[in-house]
Amino acid sequence: QKEVEQNSGPLSVPEGAIASLNCTYSDRGSQSFFWYRQYSGKSPELIMFIYSNGDKEDGRFTAQLNKASQYVSLLIRDSQPSDSATYLCAVNLNDYKLSFGAGTTVTVRA
Amino acid sequence: DTGVSQDPRHKITKRGQNVTFRCDPISEHNRLYWYRQTLGQGPEFLTYFQNEAQLEKSRLLSDRFSAERPKGSFSTLEIQRTEQGDSAMYLCASSLSPGELFFGEGSRLTVL
Numbered sequence: 001q002k003e004v005e006q007n008s009g010p011l012s013v014p015e016g017a018i019a020s021l022n023c024t025y026s027d028r029g030s031q032s033f034f035w036y037r038q039y040s041g042k043s044p045e046l047i048m049f050i051y052s053n054g055d056k057e058d059g060r061f062t063a064q065l066n067k068a069s070q071y072v073s074l075l076i077r078d079s080q081p082s083d084s085a086t087y088l089c090a091v092n093l094n095d096y097k098l099s100f101g102a103g104t105t106v107t108v109r110a
Numbered sequence: 111d112t113g114v115s116q117d118p119r120h121k122i123t124k125r126g127q128n129v130t131f132r133c134d135p136i137s138e139h140n141r142l143y144w145y146r147q148t149l150g151q152g153p154e155f156l157t158y159f160q161n162e163a164q165l166e167k168s169r170l171l172s173d174r175f176s177a178e179r180p181k182g183s184f185s186t187l188e189i190q191r192t193e194q195g196d197s198a199m200y201l202c203a204s205s206l207s208p209g210e211l212f213f214g215e216g217s218r219l220t221v222l
Contacts, residue, residue, distance in 0.1 A: 004152075034209050043201060043213035044153065088152050092209045096141070096166050100152030 001026050004091050006101035014109050019076040021104045023089030026070070033065055033072045034090040038103065044088055048074065079108045112136060114214035116202050122220045123192055130188045131217040135204030142185050143211060144177055145201040153201055159185060192221045 006023050013019045025033075032051050036044035050056045050063040050072070062075040072091075076083055086103040093099050115134045123129050135142050140161050145153035156175070158166040161182035174192075179185040189196055199218050203211035 096158040102152050
């Protein structure tokens, strides 16, 4: 079983719609969760992190965490063409090892 | 520029040769990571330094891989006797907090 699993996509949404990305993880002891965005040909960049159950909002992005279900999600509201990228879910397995999923590719149609 | 810098950005080598990559982290960051990424996959953890101490090395790494971070500043990743399967993007990242990584632009390795 992979440590972090994501739907690879591609996920295609019209401009202005909500993009919903999902991630599950295997280690029940994981404590912190991250979403990175990676544009084609570029390096990953951190966009959000969440530590507690519930929702965390930052601008157009909302991260949701459900530790009982071992489930993390990212919502992108009012999607823009500039949001077209691969979104990587990452889970801290301990103090120093961040394990990444394979990523979900999002395409926002103008 | 105060970001993470990596050198070289691209390296083409023949199978069996040794290659070395350098990473200069953000100056105030004591945590430094090396990851490897192949097409369609997320970054795969290779190793972690806290200051100059290498605290974790992936079991996926063979003995051909070695990393150093002398004096807790820049780091080098050396691959000996390269194989075609080593072809990948090698990403360096630094941070102050666990998980909140700042990545460099990466060093792309092509082994012929």
